[in-house]
Amino acid sequence: MKNYLKTSDLDRVEMDKLIESAMQFKAGVRADKPLAGKSIALVFFNPSLRTRASMQVGIYELGGNAVILEPGGSSWTLEHRDGVVMDGNKTEHLAEFVHVLERYVSAIGVRTFAELKDWETERTDPILNAFKKYATVPVINLESAMHHPCQSMADMMTIRETLGPAKKKVLLTWAWHPKPLPMAVPNSFALASAQFGHDLRIAHPPGYELDEELIAEIERQAAANGGSVEFTSDVHTAFDGVEVVYAKSWGGKQFYGDTDKDIEHRAALRNDWIVDEAKMAKTDNAIFMHCLPVRRNVIVTDGVIDSPRSVVIDEAENRLHIQKAIMTKLI
Numbered sequence: 273m274k275n276y277l278k279t280s281d282l283d284r285v286e287m288d289k290l291i292e293s294a295m296q297f298k299a300g301v302r303a304d305k306p307l308a309g310k311s312i313a314l315v316f317f318n319p320s321l322r323t324r325a326s327m328q329v330g331i332y333e334l335g336g337n338a339v340i341l342e343p344g345g346s347s348w349t350l351e352h353r354d355g356v357v358m359d360g361n362k363t364e365h366l367a368e369f370v371h372v373l374e375r376y377v378s379a380i381g382v383r384t385f386a387e388l389k390d391w392e393t394e395r396t397d398p399i400l401n402a403f404k405k406y407a408t409v410p411v412i413n414l415e416s417a418m419h420h421p422c423q424s425m426a427d428m429m430t431i432r433e434t435l436g437p438a439k440k441k442v443l444l445t446w447a448w449h450p451k452p453l454p455m456a457v458p459n460s461f462a463l464a465s466a467q468f469g470h471d472l473r474i475a476h477p478p479g480y481e482l483d484e485e486l487i488a489e490i491e492r493q494a495a496a497n498g499g500s501v502e503f504t505s506d507v508h509t510a511f512d513g514v515e516v517v518y519a520k521s522w523g524g525k526q527f528y529g530d531t532d533k534d535i536e537h538r539a540a541l542r543n544d545w546i547v548d549e550a551k552m553a554k555t556d557n558a559i560f561m562h563c564l565p566v567r568r569n570v571i572v573t574d575g576v577i578d579s580p581r582s583v584v585i586d587e588a589e590n591r592l593h594i595q596k597a598i599m600t601k602l603i
């Protein structure tokens with residue numbers, strides 16, 4: 273594994289080993305320092321609490337040093353496209369940025385969200401792939417336009433430590449949010465669930481379908497790993513009998529470039545597409561999951577997120593342990 277860009281960069285056996293390694297870090301059994309004397313760059317084009325703090329702490333705990341860079345903020349604005357006449361507002365090209373940085377560091381973590389402007393371009397993860405193209409050191413995806421593998425591996429670890437290793441009935445449900453959001457988290461959660469052979473139900477209203485190529489990959493992975501995938505747009509039956517509820521809002525890909533149209537499309541969905549106590553009562557005593565940050569009483573009611581079945585803080589903690597396992601494997 274040279275880079276870690278999506279969960280399917282590893283197969284099921286390797287993913288199991290990664291979770292075992294993360295659980296050893298969590299239990300305090302492992303205290304090795306594979307990053308001793310090394311630095312890792314963390315490049316944030318977008319805000320973060322969990323990813324930034326857990327990576328910085330994880331690198332420290334592995335004996336290394338984190339170099340945090342914010343293009344357009346505390347470091348120069350970056351151009352990632354090839355052959356561009358750079359007479360606009362971008363100061364440095366990613367080629368030089370990466371080649372300079374890798375003289376100092378042993379890996380580069382990158383956070384670069386979808387801008388929700390141009391679906392056909394953004395679905396190809398252009399900025400993350402430019403890092404991959406130029407870097408000779410490992411690149412770690414800290415959430416791109418299409419994938420958030422560190423989050424999803426922490427989610428899979430959380431399901432395993434809470435409910436055990438057997439496959440589970442897992443619901444990924446769209447939720448109403450006042451504005452469209454990127455779809456990296458639902459993409460990666462669905463893909464990872466399929467790779468772990470869970471029985472996955474994906475619930476969303478019409479207009480919020482995931483990427484077709486990714487759905488085909490999710491269906492392939494589910495079939496190969498003994499799981500299943502089903503889709504529903506009926507929020508009233510979606511929760512029936514599931515053991516895991518994973519809530520996330522995302523934007524409709526046909527609305528990329530027209531935020532107002534997405535907001536108009538979703539206006540009628542607000543009352544139904546929220547995770548509340550009545551929906552959780554239809555489940556098989558499901559745990560509630562969300563990657564955070566979450567808008568209380570918009571995505572999920574206080575009663576659900578504050579209940580004993582909510583594992584959102586465990587998910588956030590597990591980011592630290594799984595990322596230590598990922599960095600140990602990569603570097």
Ligand code: CP
Pocket residue numbers: 319320321322323324415423563564565
């Ligand atoms: N879940 C997650 O990635 O959180 P941050 O955006 O705060 O890093």
